[in-house]
Amino acid sequence: MARVRPGLPARGSKSGRPIMALLDLLGRRWALRLVWELREGSQTFRALQERCSGLSPTVLNRRLSELREAGIIARGEPTGYALTAEGSELLAALTPLRGWAERWARRSS
Amino acid sequence: MARVRPGLPARGSKSGRPIMALLDLLGRRWALRLVWELREGSQTFRALQERCSGLSPTVLNRRLSELREAGIIARGEPTGYALTAEGSELLAALTPLRGWAERWARRSS
DNA sequence: CCGCTTGCTACTGTTTGGGTAGCATATCGC
């Protein structure tokens, strides 16, 4: 399942530095996007699929498993998936990206 | 070459919202890591390869092309690659991740 | 010329992801 934990060496880093593990985990397809799509609360498996334009359930389930094992997301109540407290902090650390992306759009238009 | 520009619809988003294009671009393997590895200045092609534990030149060149086309990195002087001004701002928007990753490591140990 | 570094491409396999179908469970109305 290609576990990703901050203590384990990440793909491309034998040091085990947490930031490398994180960049590895978030650098997998749809991982960043999934965290982003959960910003407004819990979503069901199928809702996540639709928001990511029908990504295959295989990959969705794999990413969900990895992110759950990393403690970033968890099962929602009574259904679906949601960010954990840690996941919410990660999302907060990610929000500067939105501002940057908007400036980027203005500059390159 | 799978161009990524903020105006173009990203994989999985027909809206063309810049954040989606960015999450798509940075969600490709090694992309986040490459931006990170350039944080302390220009690096040669082969230096980047080593820092990412020998990722294949095929992929490295593809990521570099994509990131260059997106205006995030550029050719260094006289050799190598470096972050552009925009790229440096992106890196700045990414730095909160390091703090999060360190807390993450402490919590899950 | 020789040796070294530069960025980069070609080739061949393995890994990852995409696309579709379908299952088992639960919940609702009836």
Added chain:
DNA sequence: GCGATATGCTACCCAAACAGTAGCAAGCGG
């Protein structure tokens, strides 16, 4: 009970992405 619907999820097979290795052309120092 019954069907209808929604849930999370798995199996299967094929395409795309990536890894691993070799090697090339250009530039520079000697």
